[in-house]
Amino acid sequence: MAAGQRRGADTKAEIRRVAIELFTERGYEATSLREIAERLGITKAALYYHYSSKESIVLSIFQAHLDALDELVTWAREQPPSPELRARAVDRMIDLSVGSGMAAMKFAMANQHVVRELHPGKGERESMFGKLTELFDILTGPDAPIEETLRVRSALLSVNIVLMAARGLDASETAITTVARDIAHTLINTKNP
Amino acid sequence: MAAGQRRGADTKAEIRRVAIELFTERGYEATSLREIAERLGITKAALYYHYSSKESIVLSIFQAHLDALDELVTWAREQPPSPELRARAVDRMIDLSVGSGMAAMKFAMANQHVVRELHPGKGERESMFGKLTELFDILTGPDAPIEETLRVRSALLSVNIVLMAARGLDASETAITTVARDIAHTLINTKNP
């Protein structure tokens, strides 16, 4: 009984925090809004006061990451094709995963099909995978040998693999990105044997 | 009239085929048994004739992969610690992903939390992640520097990253495993700079 503004803290941010945690741990569909609400000690209806849908929570988690990726793609598109472009792109890609980007990254890996269907803006190209693909294509032309293509793409995804490797290991964020950077640079500098 | 034995083909296998496809594309929870049944032109109840639960379908998809991993771990455990152990383990790991193993692999990546909770046998150690962790630990002792640990683990997971890189690219299985092998060996042979 009795409604009104009870919690002083930023409820919206709290929701995001708990949601990303549960979505990542147990999966998006396997996490119900009831669970999120319960864990926060609020009602489901309160969630809806702050977010208009389950999907909109995900979007709010992802928007910053998506924008950053966008900026990276735009930047890459404008670079003249040079031997160092790959190296710099790879570095910037890894930079996306620091701080809050890391959480977004983990969420994305744990919920690939959700991310795949997440078109925050208007069209197709707006999706995460659309943007990644564009970046891939900028760094390896269409007639590069498949092995090279795969290696360069893998370099850009190096954080992902290290993140998987780090599960259960409590490695610091620094350790993770350091190794990822290392791997990435190794990959783009290796020629096929 | 005369219901029963309609489809001569192996219905059980058909179910598995469709299920793995949908589970991988749209996610385990996001795929309902109704969808699987509809796509096969049978009823939900018929699914239950062949499989006792949704989870048991997943298990049937995974069992072979799990057994193979088990065998690999057992083998590794018995090897004397030698410099080539890592190389041979990495190769065997990649061998797990050929043929039907590849589908299992993809499913696992798309549904990590499902796999994490899948204990076909009795205890904790029986889970996929439990086994992987054991393998990890065999190849890098507990006092290896974190960077080395991460790199070796990443090597063992190289197929995963190449699989992610290959999305939308129609690379052949051979191309994928070749690159994965390449990456893996590069990783275990690189010393920290």
Added chain:
Amino acid sequence: MAAGQRRGADTKAEIRRVAIELFTERGYEATSLREIAERLGITKAALYYHYSSKESIVLSIFQAHLDALDELVTWAREQPPSPELRARAVDRMIDLSVGSGMAAMKFAMANQHVVRELHPGKGERESMFGKLTELFDILTGPDAPIEETLRVRSALLSVNIVLMAARGLDASETAITTVARDIAHTLINTKNP
């Protein structure tokens, strides 16, 4: 800062106007207070400053109409039974539907079950249908043949049918009441063939 007294116009009347419009078009239950508030550019809570409940909005729309009907019934009750009573009652009934009465009428037709449950005063007799029934009974005694009863009642409801007929036709209020009056008088002057 400085919240409060923003809209000079009569907010209460504005609410009533929008509410009756939406209630009539989309139905009472199908119209949420959120929609009304949004269309007015105010908050739901503001609605509650002006009206104590959703039902009370309806009541405020209806009260005048109900009072007028009340007066008509009281008047009819006191008339000596004469051959012209029906004619005059029918005319007064149609007079109820001019001006703001027309909107109330349309609302009532579109939301019959809401009106049926609307007892602004105390008892049963206070409801719109209770009052109408009383009027019906005054004009046709209990032993009139059913056909006559139906015809007289229909005469009293003639505006309703013309209103239904006029949908999508932009007929003037005058045209509508003229035809209704016409029909009503025809009905009470026709004997069963």
Added chain:
Amino acid sequence: MAAGQRRGADTKAEIRRVAIELFTERGYEATSLREIAERLGITKAALYYHYSSKESIVLSIFQAHLDALDELVTWAREQPPSPELRARAVDRMIDLSVGSGMAAMKFAMANQHVVRELHPGKGERESMFGKLTELFDILTGPDAPIEETLRVRSALLSVNIVLMAARGLDASETAITTVARDIAHTLINTKNP
């Protein structure tokens, strides 16, 4: 506990029966599927086994009526414009309201906005109001005086008014249609005074 086919009777028809009753009495939105299920002694999920949505229940109630109206319109469209066309159309219109048509009619009056949004087939013209309008237009050309138009339309709707008049009166279906027919014919034969 224990599922399976418990009720011998035609559950689908039972659902329709109870639904139309409640929808008409209390309104479509004001009637929940829970209420319908409870009154039938089944679960909500059982409703969904038989009908795919709340709307589809309404459609199943309405389809026959809609088809009959369609046939009437088609017939009217093909008739040569003759003085008797109106009379015959009006009669056929009233015929639509006998038997199960009467229930559909009552439902339609009590839930006008639901019916208005019910497009069972493809386009706009498929809606109940679209069809009615077409019939209206066939019987009164576009340049008929508004009074005549209203009167003819009212004639076609005569059952509706008598139905409203009959509320609380337990008049037989025959009495209702007889009076409606009477009124209708009176209306189309009256010239403006």
Added chain:
DNA sequence: GATGAATGAGTATTCATTCAT
């Protein structure tokens, strides 16, 4: 080897309403 009919527990979402500010 399969189906038709059902269930119980759950899901995301919406609504009218409240109240401290």
Added chain:
DNA sequence: TATGAATGAATACTCATTCAT
């Protein structure tokens, strides 16, 4: 005169599962 933040109860709908036939 209003609003921001919340609630409790409901809603339509879906899902994995069951079992008699």
